[in-house]
Amino acid sequence: MENLFASKSGHIQSITHQVLSTMEKAVIGQMENIRLLWGSLLVGGHALIEGVPGLGKTLMVRALAQVIQCHQARIQFTPDLMPSDITGTKVYDLQTGHFSFRKGPIFTHILLADEINRTPPKTQAALLEAMEEKQVTIDGETYLLPSLFFVVATQNPVEHEGTYVLPEAQIDRFTIKLLMDYPTTEQETLLLSTHQINVRREMQLEPVVSIEEIIALRQELKEVTVEPSIVRYVLAIIQATRNHPKVYLGASPRAGLDVLSMSKAEAAMNGRNFVTPDDVRRILKPTLRHRLLMHPDGELEGWKADDILEEIIQAIPVPR
Secondary structure (H helix, E strand, O other), rough: HHHHHHHHHHHHHHHHHHHHHHHHOOOOOOOOOOHHHHHHHOOOOOOEEEEOOOOOHHHHHHHHHHHHOOEEEEEEEOOOOOOHHHEEEEEEOOOEEEEEEEEEEOOOEEEEEEEEEHHOOHHHHHHHHHHHHHHEEEOOOEEEOOOOOOEEEEOOOOOOOOOOOOOOHHHHOOOOOEEEEOOOHHHHHHHHHHOOOOOOOOHHHOOOOOOOHHHHHHHHHHHHEEEEEHHHHHHHHHHHHHHHOOEEEEEOOHHHHHHHHHHEEEEEHHHOOOOOOOHHHHHHHHHHHHOOEEEEHHOOOOOOHHHHHHHHHHHOOOOO
């Protein structure tokens, strides 16, 4: 049985290598973020990407849809966007005399919620049920979303005029938060040297995995084992975020579950069928950084969520 588990983990590692190497042809200098994005898709979660314009946030999502060969929709969030613009609405058919449901762009496999913080909380809330339960309820009727429903939202950390703070309930539904930064000199040199006018880099990608294969990979991830000592380690970290003097609101139980899920994905992507402390430490900041609400005095002192998490990681003993 151990050999069977090992072979399945090796399968996930092989598929991951194909996906990442293919996406890297279009998205240069963001390998770690690409890896985490793929991992959050594997566990059936959602991702929030923060970065200034021009770093390739949209490109990365399109590249992911290309390698999976699935349907991808984009919603440009604006202040006048209505919930029905996302979920869809019922329209009256004069010929039949009945109302029929016209599906909105949310009925897709990968949904790019571009600049999600530019729309009011009422419209942002239209995603809550969809992200948690993968369904939409309109006028008392429930409509199921595709099994591979994956939300990737983007936001600009610099420009705050005309933006709204995301509700905590929605923030907590994002499995990870990725921070995109400028590429290195070598990476940007490569990007500029391969530039061609009117050529979309992601359109050259070949699909390497199907939707059915991803659903099967999710089942394989369930067989990755987590020792009790690792569970206690994750719990200690989660509780430490709630007791830290500079944190007003710590990580939720859902956050702990996401840490374990992403740790399993990290282990499988490395070809293992068991989770190690290093797996937990590697995915900890992306999984928790957006869930910590800082005290105002801590923000004034320049503290960030990643600083708090690093302090907690160093303070909690690593299980052996």
